[in-house]
Amino acid sequence: MKMWIPHQQGRQLLGPLPEGVTVEVVADPTASPCDPAGVGFWVPPFLARPDTPELAGTMPELAVVQLLTAGADSWAGRLPERVTLCDARGVHDSSTAEWIVTAILTHVRDFAGFVRSQARREWSYDAFAPTDELAGKRILVVGAGSIGAAACARLAPFEVDLTLVARTARPAERVHAVDELPRLLPHANIVVVIVPLTAQTRGMVDAAFLAAMPDGALLVNAARGPVADTAALTAELATGRIGAVVDVTDPEPLPADHPLWTMPNVVISPHIAGSVRGLLPRAYGLAGRQLRRFVHGETLRNVVEQGY
Incomplete structure (x- = not known):
């Protein structure tokens, strides 16, 4: 053979x-x-x-x-x-879970802002405008597979409140069903999406999903680009109401003239979470x-x- x-x-x-x-x-x-x-x-x-x-x-x-x-x-x-x-x-559990933690910390501690300041050679520090912090955050992980579990294991020591969602509820493991998302999203400071791309998950992150997230929330997409409706995501992020860190886009690669590239509340990596x-x-x-x-x-x- x-x-x-x-x-x-x-x-x-x-x-x-x-x-x-x-x-x-x-x-x-x-x-x-x-x-x-x-x-x-x-x-x-x-x-x-x-x-x-x-x-x-x-x-x-x-x-x-x-x-x-x-x-x-x-x-x-x-x-x-x-x-x-x-x-x-x-x-890919360890590498993608590391990327998820890095993505969250990059946003809450404003590393992207400091990198932009470094490029301008500015010592960007304001004692009266401190960065956010991860401790105390409510994190909703949509996708309770092996990568989702690995991400939760790495996030737990940061003193966060973790909620997991899967296709079907697993009460013994305290995992909620996906149809509970409309109730869970308004309470999440950070939403991590790490689901497989299927007919059911394609376009899951749509206008209604994003609108249910509270002001100041963060979306982290480590799944597949088509899990999110790009037009809806772009429109919501353009308001500045929420932020996003994404490793995947639709289309991929993201065209150079796409507005997501220049939004200050967005960080994009080129599908490298597992690389x-x-x-x-x-x-x-x-x-x-x-x-x-x-x-x-x-x-x-x-x-x-x-x-x-």
Whole structure:
């Protein structure tokens, strides 16, 4: 059986290979001369082209697609029924949770303002206008998966009040259902969105969602750009009533002339929450474990169902 991976260094990071498995490095499968026949286990590249999932139909022996991303929105529902799709749940927990904490602190302590002052060579300090602080804030985390849990674990020591929301309520874990958002949003100082992109979550952060947030609140989007209605988000942020720190946009990349770039209450990073040096060792460690489970007939982890 052949296994396709997109990075040369992945060979060493996979760990021991089962007998009979051959690894081929295929960085761009849409332009590769490699023969897809015999490929049973495929690890696609991070930034796959829109038509990349269609290649699965040309691989008659393909049984598993193991993604390196936590989100499976570009792949779910696009593979032959015989192929099992698995995401990289757990791989991006620490890095994305770190980004979420950084995003919040950047806003409440006004680091963006100080960076702008530094660019002007101004010692911007006003003893009568101190920055805000994280302690005492009410944080609503929309998305109670592994990344949401990791973010909460890192935020808890900051003396904050945490509320989690998932698709369905989990009373034993004190997790609220998504249909409770209209009641919960008006009480949140900070709203963190870390949900998968599905038909149900696309456009979730719409005009009504944003209007329900109180004055001075902060929106943090570490999910996917289309989870937020860009027009509604832009209109609400233009009023200055709330702020936002986003790692994702719709469209992506955000056009250079888009008004979000120049709003003083907005901080944008270019989809880098999971882009850290430890990513490939964690991702290929997962891929190697999944390969060995598959070859040995064991149950695969992180199987994508209902889009995530």
